Amino acid sequence: MARKIGSSADITGPRIRSAALGLFARHGFAAVSMRQIAAAVGVQAGALYLYTPDKQALLFDLMHDHMTSLLAAFAALPAQATPQARLDQFARFHIGYHLDRPEAVFIAYMELRALTPENFTAIEALRHEYEDHLQSILTQGAASGAFLLPDAKMATLALIAMLTGVTNWYRPDGRLSREDVQSLYAEMALRSVGAAPSDAREI
Template identity: 60%
Template structure:
C-alpha cells in the first residue's frame, strides 16, 4: 500500500515538504530518517518515494524552493536612492525571514549536507540574492551615501545580521516586528556608514 487510505497526492506532497522542513529544522537533517518523515505525514515510508527520490533530493528541493521564493518576492528599484533601497531590503529580509524561520534555518545550517552538485545550485541562487544587496551597497558608496571598506564583506555581514533575527525573535515578546525592524534598520545604516 503506497498511501494511507484516504490520503491524496495533492495533500500528501505539500505535507511531506512541510513535515520534512519542520523535522530537519528541529532535529537536524542527519538525525531525521525517511521513516520519521513518513510517520509525521501519516504514510508508509515507501510512499515518500512517490514524491522524492531520496532524502538528499528532498533537502535540495526545500532549499531551492526557499531561495526561489525569496528571489521572486524581492524586487529592487535600481533607480531609487541607495539608502531607500537599503531600507527596503532590510525591511523585506527581516519580514521574509520571520515569516519562514524553518526555511531560513535550513538554508544556513543544512547547506553543508548537500551533495557538491546540489550545493553549487543553491550557492548560485544565494549568490543572486547577495548580488542584489551588493549592488545597493556599491551604489551607496558611489553616491557617497555609504562608506564601507569592502562591499562584498559588508553584504555578507548585513545578511548574516539580518538573518540572525530568526534565532531569537518570538512573536508576543517585548518588541513587536515593526520595532525590531526599525532597530535593525538603524543597525544596517550604521554598518554601511550612512549619514
C-alpha cells in the first residue's frame, strides 16, 4: 500500500483520493490518467507521486480503505441474541453503509478486474472476511433450526448481491425512504431463509 510522505502529501492526499474516487467511478479506472487526477486536484502531475507511486497503488488504497472501514464498522455493531436478529441487523447495516458510499461501492465491485494479481488477492481476502460474517449467521441459524437453506455459501452470495444492488437504484427523493428500504430488504432476507420477520428484533 502507498505511504503518504511529508506534510505536502498530508494536505494533498485526501484531495487526491477524493478526486480519484470520483473519476474512477464516473469514467472507469482504465480511462482515467494520473494527469486527469492531478488536474482535478489542481496540482502538477508530478505532485501525485508524493502520495502514491502509481495509479494502481491509488486504486488499491481506495479499495483497501473501503473494505477495512466496512469491517471495522460491522465489528462495532452491538451483539444480537438470535440468528434472526443478527440477519436483520446485517441487512440493515449493509444497505445503510453502502448507500452512504455509492462511488466506493461501485469501484470495489466493478474495478476488481483492474487490480494486479497480488492486489486482487489482498482485496478478495477482505471481501471473504466480510462475507464470512454473513455466512456464519446463516450457518448458525440453519444449525439451530431458525433458518431453512440448502447451502449457506450460496445463500451468502445471493444475499450480498441482493443487498448491494440497492445502490444501483435507490434515490433519496424516491418513493421509499432509506428506512423503508432497509426494513423491506431485511424482511426479504429473513423470508429467503425461511424465517419470519416478526422473529427479528425491532430496530
